[in-house]
Amino acid sequence: MKTIILVTAIRYLTPLFLVFSIYILFRGHNHPGGGFIGGLIGSIAFVFHVLAYGSARTVNSYFQLTVYHQDRQQNNSPTQYMWDMVSANTWNRLKNRTPDWRFHIFRVRPAYLMAAGLFLATTSGVTGLLRGKPFMTGWWMEVKIPFIGSLGTPTLFDAGVYMLVMGMVLKLVFTMSKE
Structure with a gap:
């Protein structure tokens, strides 16, 4: 109940x-x-x-853990790429996602x-x-x-x-x- x-x-x-x-x-x-x-x-x-x-x-x-990632573009610096990965996987998961974002689901x-x-x-x-x-x-x-x-x-x-x-x-x- x-x-x-x-x-x-x-x-x-x-x-x-x-x-x-x-x-x-x-x-x-x-x-x-x-x-x-x-x-x-x-x-x-x-x-x-x-x-x-x-x-x-x-x-x-x-x-269950969902990890978002995308391929690194040529014009992005490594710092910007890491910042995009961190922001996509923490507080900004569904906002501003373009179609080139992929995700993996890890289950324990x-x-x-x-x-x-x-x-x-x-x-x-x-x-x-x-x-x-x-x-x-x-x-x-x-x-x-x-x-x-x-x-x-x-x-x-x-x-x-x-x-x-x-x-x-x-x-x-x-x-x-x-x-």
Whole structure:
């Protein structure tokens, strides 16, 4: 049931859920949390968005990117050409378009998100083997990032699990919402 209260609330809660899920993801190597619970919280944002708006609008809003481009004319400088590309792909998408503009649509599918997450999690374990240590041995960077801490292979593993969980839940939700 689509109500104006749900639609309005989801518009404000979706970014909050996503920011909180990223916070839980990076908090996970020092405190409870990590990739699994962060992925669940992040996917809850999209589940509520599907309930409020439908799966087609959720896919078009969050999982599809349209990139406009055109061939470079001889009289344009490289700076002007780059400015035209940036303005066409940000705030001026449909205004002043001539027929020589083309576009590509890039979609992030949940299956690709699952595959990338599994690859990232596996790669984080292989780095220990490449350094002559056992599989899944943690390696930490010396530099500490404010509010996050130091990054390392456990953070990469958590990011892979985050993407895997989010892809699984999104695949389930998008499949069930179409039926």
